[in-house]
Amino acid sequence: MATRQAQAVIGAGYGDEGKGLLTDRLACGTADAVVVRSNGGAQAGHTVATPDGRRHVFHHFGSGALAGAPTHLSAFFVAHPMFFQGERQALKALGAELAVSADPRAIVTTPFDMMINQALELSRGTGRHGSCGLGFGEAIERCLRPDHAIRTGDLSKPHLAGCLWCIWTDWVPQRLRGLGLDRLPDDIMRHVDIETVIGRFLRDCEAYLDHVTLRPDSRLGETGQVIFEGAQGLLLDQDYGAFPHVTRSNTGLRNMVSIAREAGIDSIDAHYVTRCYVTRHGAGPLAHEAAGLAGIDMVDPTNAPNAWQGTLRLAPLDLAVLRSAIAHDLQAAASSAVAVAPDLSVTCLDQASCGFALLDGGGPTSVDPQDAGRRIAGGANLPLFGESWGAGRTHFRPVGELARAG
Structure with missing residues (x-):
């Protein structure tokens, strides 16, 4: 029997890392992709901006819909019928793929x-x-x-x-x-x-x-390329984040591996995603929090201040925290029969200028944005998958393109 392989997009921070951008990029490059929501629910907000000017913040649909990929809501997804129809109408107006299936076990x-x-x-x-x-x-x-x-x-x-x-x-x-x-x-x-x-x-x-x-997760083995789309980030995982300021789900590989086993998927290419700095929307601890970051000109139209979560908060990226979170997530999946090949993507590099700071469990180190992707991936002990230098799929540069540009 042929080996079945899936892709996965996992936020390595507190959410808002660029998961929508990367999911859209992966779906755009695959003719028969299906995006599987592996945790969370309508409270997620993943932004996709297309080259032709369409923009949508995804809540109940997978972030590959504007690239033509159908959505599957797994048994670990929490459905919200009150909000589904409004988002469907908005996506219909944008010409998105509207096909959705759901595991009957989804809450x-x-x-x-x-x-x-x-x-x-x-x-x-x-x-x-x-x-x-x-x-x-x-x-x-x-x-x-x-x-x-x-x-x-x-x-x-x-x-x-x-x-x-x-x-x-x-x-x-x-x-x-x-x-x-x-x-x-x-x-x-x-x-x-x-x-x-x-x-x-x-x-x-x-x-x-x-x-x-209605379609059980086990039948995902009958589809084409599966792209797991995680919600929130590893630092909000219910078993890893700082309780009680966490989400009530597993935000990384745990759910994805469980679904893969049911569907007969043998391996997952796990693409962890981080900004070149850290954001947090809502209450809870944020180490090294600052009102502003030297060398970072943050642009984020999605996360506007609101009554429930306040204003988006900022901190420099600490590679020690990033490394620990990813290592913990990989360890949680190590005992499964599903092989995992991890890498890292770094986003929002267009918002950084020379001399912006990274941490690694100690004082700040000034970094050139052109070298930051490799520095951050190396600090996380992962190969670099790609870098994002803008809001859309055309701004994402896979490693092969970076090598040619260099």
Whole structure:
């Protein structure tokens, strides 16, 4: 039997590393690619800008859609029917590939998960955890209870409305008590009629099923080139990041390897991605944080300041932190039967000028952007896969092109 190989795009920081850009670049170069969302949900925001001027921030679709690649939502993805249709319409207007399949085991977010999530985050005041308020973690928590779990395969079942009412009358008050909250705040409830909320959500679920084909992860072995697209980054991994300021998922190879085993995929080329500096959106520790970075002119129209996550935060890239995070992720996949070949891509080099700083567990070292990709990859003990010198796929230079340019 022939060996089956997949590609993977993994953020090596706190998210916002350029995963959308690289996924789009890989999908553009492969005629039969399918992009597999291997963790996260609609709270992810992966930006793609095409050479012809189209731009989209991907939430529920894979970032290869503008390059013509269909999307598969794995068993580890958390679906959000309330937001799916709006994004689908936006992508349709852009001429993107709209085909989506989903594993029936994928968890589904309800409006009640969002309500609880937002109530809890608001109650924390200045001690917020950095949530987007979209109910991602709360959906996972609820689905630990089989009597309140809703998964993609349940959306066509006749008892769905009854399950939603049960979640409202039983799960919501129980969960609020467990969180030390008396009730949902007036700011949320004054605009809510539960019967209307449930009715609208049922219509969202019907529309979702109209456009999503149920397909188990195991059947990915029947497709062409699989491109795993991770969400968030290794420093937000639920088993590695600084708790409680983490996402409730595994952001690296762990899920990808599990899906690969089911699908009969033998090996994964794992493309870790980092900016040449570090960003963090939301609360939580950020070593060496600075109001601005010498030699870095950050341009980021996607991560605008917002009420839930504040302003994008900055720090110089510490190669010791990068090296440790990637080594931990590779170790987590070492015992699997899936072979992993890792490398590193460095993005946002167009935003750096001579003399910008890198760290390696100590003081800063000034670096020339033209040499930074190789320096950063070497510091991470990985081969360099490519560099990005702009926002789109045409600005990404694979190692072969860099060698010719040199």
